[in-house]
Amino acid sequence: MPIDDxxxxxxxxxxxxxxxxxxxxxxxxxYLPPDRSRDVTLAESFSSCISxxxxxxxxxxxxxxxxxxxxxxxxxxxxxxxxxxxxPERSTFSASSNIILDSLSTATLRQINSVVNENxxxxxxxxxxxxxxxxxxxxxxxxxVKVGPHHPxxxxxxxxxxxxxxxxxxxxxxxxxxxxxxxxxSRVLATIDWESELELANPNAAAETFSHILNYVxxxxxxxxxxxxxxxxxWATAALRQLKAxxxxxxxxxxxxxxxxxxxxxxxxxxxxxxxxxxxxQNHLRRIQQNLKTSPKxxxxxxxxxxxxxxxxxxxxxxxxxxxxxxxxxxxxxNKFSSIFxxxxxxxxxxxxxxxxxxxxxxxxxxxxxxxxxxxKAATKLKNSFSTGPDGIPATFLKRFMPSLLTRLIFQASxxxxxxxxxxxxxxxxxxxxxxxxxxxxxxxxxxxxxxESIWLSGLLEDMKVKDFKMPVTIYEDNRGYIGMAKNLETxxxxxxxxxxxxxxxxxxxxxxxxxxxGTQDQLADxxxxxxxxxxFQELRSMLGLTD
Numbered sequence: 001m002p003i004d005d006x007x008x009x010x011x012x013x014x015x016x017x018x019x020x021x022x023x024x025x026x027x028x029x030x031y032l033p034p035d036r037s038r039d040v041t042l043a044e045s046f047s048s049c050i051s052x053x054x055x056x057x058x059x060x061x062x063x064x065x066x067x068x069x070x071x072x073x074x075x076x077x078x079x080x081x082x083x084x085x086x087x088p089e090r091s092t093f094s095a096s097s098n099i100i101l102d103s104l105s106t107a108t109l110r111q112i113n114s115v116v117n118e119n120x121x122x123x124x125x126x127x128x129x130x131x132x133x134x135x136x137x138x139x140x141x142x143x144x145v146k147v148g149p150h151h152p153x154x155x156x157x158x159x160x161x162x163x164x165x166x167x168x169x170x171x172x173x174x175x176x177x178x179x180x181x182x183x184x185x186s187r188v189l190a191t192i193d194w195e196s197e198l199e200l201a202n203p204n205a206a207a208e209t210f211s212h213i214l215n216y217v218x219x220x221x222x223x224x225x226x227x228x229x230x231x232x233x234x235w236a237t238a239a240l241r242q243l244k245a246x247x248x249x250x251x252x253x254x255x256x257x258x259x260x261x262x263x264x265x266x267x268x269x270x271x272x273x274x275x276x277x278x279x280x281x282q283n284h285l286r287r288i289q290q291n292l293k294t295s296p297k298x299x300x301x302x303x304x305x306x307x308x309x310x311x312x313x314x315x316x317x318x319x320x321x322x323x324x325x326x327x328x329x330x331x332x333x334x335n336k337f338s339s340i341f342x343x344x345x346x347x348x349x350x351x352x353x354x355x356x357x358x359x360x361x362x363x364x365x366x367x368x369x370x371x372x373x374x375x376x377k378a379a380t381k382l383k384n385s386f387s388t389g390p391d392g393i394p395a396t397f398l399k400r401f402m403p404s405l406l407t408r409l410i411f412q413a414s415x416x417x418x419x420x421x422x423x424x425x426x427x428x429x430x431x432x433x434x435x436x437x438x439x440x441x442x443x444x445x446x447x448x449x450x451x452x453e454s455i456w457l458s459g460l461l462e463d464m465k466v467k468d469f470k471m472p473v474t475i476y477e478d479n480r481g482y483i484g485m486a487k488n489l490e491t492x493x494x495x496x497x498x499x500x501x502x503x504x505x506x507x508x509x510x511x512x513x514x515x516x517x518x519g520t521q522d523q524l525a526d527x528x529x530x531x532x533x534x535x536x537f538q539e540l541r542s543m544l545g546l547t548d
Contacts (some may be wrong), residue, residue, distance in 0.1 A: 011045055012068075015053065023060045026053060027280060030067030037070040043096035047103035054107040064135065064158070065109060065127040065235055071097050071123045082134060083110035113137050118149040126156065135159070141254050141263045142270040157255075173224045177386045177394060180222040182401075188217055189404040200413040207421030211391045214405075218397070240276050247273050328532065370412045370440030374463045376402060376444065381456070390426040401459075443479055450475065451504045451513055458512070474515040477522045483515050509521050 010030040017024055036042050050065075073092030076084040086093075086131065089479065092103075104111075109127040112134055117120050126137055135158040143153035198206040229284060232241075247269040254262040291299040315324040318332040377403040383397040398405070412418050454473045477483055507513040528531065529542040 007394075011049065013046075013049065017286055018160075021063065023058070026061065026063045027056060028063070028066070028067075029066040032068065032070045033110050034070045038094050038096045040096050040099065043099040047099050049390070050103045050107050050109075061282060062154075063127075063129045065104075066108070066156065067115075067125065069100065069127075070123055071100075072123060072382070073097070074101075074122075076114070076122055077116070080109075083112060084503060085111070094400075113154070115139055115152055115154060117152055123148075124151055124154060126154075138255070138258075141251070142267045161361075173226050175218065176221045176225045177222055177396065178494060185217060185221050186401060186404060188221065188399050192404075194405070194409060198409055200409055203410060203417060203419045203421050204423070207423045210405075210410060211393065211408070211423060214397070215392050218393070219503045235277075235280040236287070238278055240273075240280050241270070243273050243276055245298045275329070286368060340537055368415055368464050368466060370406055370408045370415065370464065372403075375408050375411070377463060378460060389428060392425060443477070447475070447477075448504050451507060455507060455512060472511050474514045474516055476516055476518040476523070476525075478518050480517060484515060 001092070012033075013028065013094045015026060017026055022497075030046070032042070032046075032098040053063065070383065073094070074097065075087040077087045078084055104127055110130065111125055112125065113122060113126040115137060116126075126135075128134060135156050137154055137156050140153035140155040147153050170458045194210075197213065198209055200206055221309060247266070250266040250269045256262075288302050291302075294526070301339045313321055313350050315504055316329050317323075318336060321332065323329045325333050365460075379399050382399040384393045384396045384399065385395055388394050398407075410421065454475070457473065458473055504513065508515065520526075524540055524544060527537065532540070
């Protein structure tokens with residue numbers, strides 16, 4: 001749930017939450033302007049915010065709060081518990097400072113900064129909760145920005161490793177298929193009696209058993225490699241990394257001895273590292289720019305990495321409910337769609353409309369025998385890719401070991417019972433990678449993917465010797481500009497489309513594909529591609545013959 005309130009918008013404050021295994025660390029930063037340090041309304045907004053943050057924290061969570069509070073009248077004294085508290089005899093309190101200090105105390109946050117400015121005052125304060133393992137706070141030897149006399153630069157060090165549960169430190173890894181012992185895997189798969197292992201009376205259960213067996217073999221016989229969680233900076237050289245390590249040692253030495261000599265040594269190394277890093281970065285940019293001419297592929301790989309656009313959002317909201325996992329996001333979509341669907345039965349008229357809107361299949365799958373040669377031929381068309389889908393099995397694994405897998409058993413059971421395994425219907429959604437300049441071009445690019453699938457499926461039906469199956473495959477489209485592109489009508493708008501998408505024109509010319517115009521009101525595909533009003537959504541749904 002987002003943390004927000006209209007009364008907080010007048011506060012210059014930022015909060016971050018850091019996930020640390022079974023606990024969380026909340027880090028807040030605040031600035032109170034000097035001319036508003038006595039503003040009671042501002043102090044009450046601050047108190048409301050602190051109370052809200054505290055309510056979000058679990059007992060095992062930690063809070064650290066830093067900022068310029070501009071309360072020069074408060075004098076701080078050290079306690080035996082390493083916290084500081086306001087000296088009631090030497091301090092000058094105001095109504096706003098009382099509200100702020102009371103709210104922090106109620107949230108069990110204690111002041112831990114003891115670094116004073118040139119006037120002997122502490123305007124910059126740091127608060128942490130009672131159970132928090134205290135960070136170290138000291139004057140920064142090499143400030144990142146210009147330092148004023150009233151606000152010394154502070155170096156706050158938090159030992160994150162001490163806050164994490166060792167059991168939660170999961171080392172990321174990946175399966176190294178390229179170095180797998182395929183001979184051993186082949187012998188293991190050859191010993192499996194698939195007919196006894198698979199429950200062919202239930203294609204769904206058979207597919208799940210098949211997937212579990214393959215994943216078990218992969219887990220046992222494919223080596224695991226530790227993934228590099230912190231990849232190197234592209235412009236970092238060996239000399240730069242060595243200088244960085246030396247600078248870190250100098251900082252640890254300064255923190256230990258606190259002498260002018262160690263401080264000066266660290267400042268020199270820090271300055272040298274900044275200059276060396278800037279030089280390396282500029283050289284890296286020059287190499288990238290040169291690659292635009294000499295190696296365009298590496299240049300565009302750099303552009304792609306800089307964009308760093310994920311395929312799906314990291315979190316989504318619906319009616320105040322937040323989801324930040326794949327399953328949670330899917331549940332939100334399910335809740336949204338379930339609010340549109342109803343449980344009423346469709347009428348005979350709606351059913352007839354749905355039947356008229358769907359083109360007839362034109363052939364029967366009954367009595368078809370799936371042969372090993374058909375499966376092997378289809379396997380040869382798989383890509384030699386080590387990337388996996390939702391089932392965790394890469395395409396190259398299936399392609400290499402298809403003779404030992406006897407997947408024809410599952411396909412045969414699926415055809416006999418007219419049930420395609422639900423597990424094999426799952427897939428990752430991939431964004432369209434080619435930029436289109438109009439809706440016609442966008443639909444033309446999408447057609448190339450649909451055409452490739454339909455051509456592959458038609459080839460499979462031909463291999464299976466399905467009777468009464470006839471070409472061409474008909475695709476209905478409500479964009480006439482899009483139909484013209486597919487029929488090889490050259491326009492100025494098509495010159496920026498990738499050549500690979502134009503293969504559809506050959507299949508239209510050869511009679512393997514047929515594109516027919518359809519009215520927008522009868523375009524059933526809008527149900528899956530557009531955000532529709534409830535009335536239009538229900539209308540198209542009924543035309544498909546679907547109900548809850």
